[in-house]
Amino acid sequence: xxxxxxxxxxxxxxxxxxxxxxxxxxxGFNGLFWYQQHAGEAPTFLSYNVLDGLEExxxxxxxxxxxxxxxxxxxxxxxxxxxxxxxxxxxxxxYKLSFxxxxxxxxxx
Amino acid sequence: DGGITxxxxxxxxxxxxxxxxxxxxxxxxxxxxxxxxxxxxxxxxIYYSQIVNDFQKGDIAEGYSVSREKKxxxxxxxxxxxxxxxxxxxxxxxxxxxxxxxxxxxxxxxVL
Numbered sequence: 249x250x251x252x253x254x255x256x257x258x259x260x261x262x263x264x265x266x267x268x269x270x271x272x273x274x275x276g277f278n279g280l281f282w283y284q285q286h287a288g289e290a291p292t293f294l295s296y297n298v299l300d301g302l303e304e305x306x307x308x309x310x311x312x313x314x315x316x317x318x319x320x321x322x323x324x325x326x327x328x329x330x331x332x333x334x335x336x337x338x339x340x341x342x343y344k345l346s347f348x349x350x351x352x353x354x355x356x357x
Numbered sequence: 358d359g360g361i362t363x364x365x366x367x368x369x370x371x372x373x374x375x376x377x378x379x380x381x382x383x384x385x386x387x388x389x390x391x392x393x394x395x396x397x398x399x400x401x402x403i404y405y406s407q408i409v410n411d412f413q414k415g416d417i418a419e420g421y422s423v424s425r426e427k428k429x430x431x432x433x434x435x436x437x438x439x440x441x442x443x444x445x446x447x448x449x450x451x452x453x454x455x456x457x458x459x460x461x462x463x464x465x466x467x468v469l
Binding site: 335 | 388390392397398399400401402405407415445447449451457458459460461462463
């Protein structure tokens with residue numbers, strides 16, 4: 249089975265940095281994904297890690313440690329539009345995605 | 358433009374009624390998926406299909422059925438056996454053994 253944990257909520261100030269942690273215990277691993285989801289909308293892809301290390305893409309970065317079953321998503325220079333839910337998802341060996349419950353990030357002025 | 362379309366955006370179901378949610382993709386993806394999302398919960402996998410004419414149950418398949426007669430289409434039927442169908446339903450697709458998963462805009466199902 250799959251067990252994916254991430255914090256329920258986080259709050260930060262505009263312009264600040266927020267780090268969303270994700271820990272997982274899964275039967276098979278074939279990559280870790282981060283998605284952003286605004287209320288009432290579909291998730292949109294943010295990042296993908298399959299090897300250990302840091303992947304940077306503009307204001308967003310994602311880190312993976314496979315031996316620790318751990319990932320984080322780093323959001324820098326927070327903007328009001330970054331207020332959303334962030335979903336951690338692990339792909340298994342059958343290429344199915346299993347999702348955590350999501351972390352709701354609120355950005356305050 | 359390539360992408361995934363779902364229809365309708367909102368769907369109302371009466372007690373004892375079967376309803377079908379449409380999902381079409383023109384990305385030429387082999388794999389397609391149906392997820393259900395409830396408030397405060399993550400996405401849960403209902404059914405998935407890795408190739409035409411083949412599909413497998415996900416974690417919460419009871420009360421649902423699917424078909425995959427064409428590569429671009431993967432409709433989901435919510436049967437009367439699904440006692441708590443109110444949720445946001447998301448269809449997704451991926452190339453298969455590589456690449457990311459793309460999501461459609463979703464269908465919100467409500468029970469009258």
